[in-house]
Amino acid sequence: MTDWISSMFIIAGVGFFLAGTVGLLRFPDVFTRLHALTKADNTGLGLLGVGVALQGQSFRLAVLIALIWFLAVTASSIACHLVARHNLHSEEGER
Amino acid sequence: MADYAQRISWGAALVLGLFLVWLLLSGGRGWPYALLGAIAGGALGAWLAPGRLYRPRPIAMARFIALFVIKSLVGGVDVAWRAMHPSMPLEQTWIDYPMSLKTPAGQAIFMITISLTPGTLCADLQGSTLRVHTLASGMEPGLKQVERAIAGLFGEEQAGWVG
Numbered sequence: 001m002t003d004w005i006s007s008m009f010i011i012a013g014v015g016f017f018l019a020g021t022v023g024l025l026r027f028p029d030v031f032t033r034l035h036a037l038t039k040a041d042n043t044g045l046g047l048l049g050v051g052v053a054l055q056g057q058s059f060r061l062a063v064l065i066a067l068i069w070f071l072a073v074t075a076s077s078i079a080c081h082l083v084a085r086h087n088l089h090s091e092e093g094e095r
Numbered sequence: 096m097a098d099y100a101q102r103i104s105w106g107a108a109l110v111l112g113l114f115l116v117w118l119l120l121s122g123g124r125g126w127p128y129a130l131l132g133a134i135a136g137g138a139l140g141a142w143l144a145p146g147r148l149y150r151p152r153p154i155a156m157a158r159f160i161a162l163f164v165i166k167s168l169v170g171g172v173d174v175a176w177r178a179m180h181p182s183m184p185l186e187q188t189w190i191d192y193p194m195s196l197k198t199p200a201g202q203a204i205f206m207i208t209i210s211l212t213p214g215t216l217c218a219d220l221q222g223s224t225l226r227v228h229t230l231a232s233g234m235e236p237g238l239k240q241v242e243r244a245i246a247g248l249f250g251e252e253q254a255g256w257v258g
Contacts, residue, residue, distance in 0.1 A: 031218070036177075043170070043175070046168055073211065
């Protein structure tokens with residue numbers, strides 16, 4: 001039973017990574033692509049983490065995975081802000 | 096005097112936090128050393144930290160963490176739907192959002208959270224005005240909600256920040 005629930009989470013998580021990549025390819029410019037990359041991948045990583053934590057069957061492991069998710073999400077948000085700001089400033093410089 | 100009490104409670108929260116992270120990482124091996132280290136770290140932190148310290152607010156913290164997790168998960172669903180939809184519904188706009196948060200830490204947390212909130216991305220900061228890129232119109236109420244939760248974290252509604 002746990003295996004089933006855990007695989008559902010992992011499959012859903014992989015689906016979000018796929019959607020993020022599709023967004024990266026389909027979206028028209030840097031800003032919209034950043035939206036796709038940061039947000040979809042964060043959700044994907046979260047669902048993947050829940051699936052793996054269910055497999056682990058240990059509370060400590062679950063909290064550790066939550067901590068990793070939090071650090072990854074924060075880092076990706078900051079990276080996204082830096083890329084967006086750089087792009088905004090270089091666009092303004094060209095005008 | 097109020098500052099003194101605040102430093103003690105801040106130090107105590109730091110000791111607890113350091114010790115819990117150690118327990119998490121090590122699984123409890125050698126905990127007496129960790130406890131000594133955590134106490135030393137908390138005391139040093141409370142002694143050396145510059146400026147006015149924040150009172151730890153567990154309820155506001157829990158509320159903000161819940162909002163953070165929900166927003167970032169919903170944000171992924173939102174953008175994944177836009178990416179996979181055949182007609183790709185994107186309605187790009189720029190918002191100039193004047194922040195009412197005063198503390199630098201609060202502003203930084205707000206900028207990080209904005210980029211995770213559904214449809215918004217923080218691109219620049221000029222003074223206390225944020226330049227936010229959005230994928231649809233009408234995003235301001237969501238930003239206000241996040242800002243209020245962060246203001247609660249630092250107790251900014253009650254008292255002004257004194258640098």
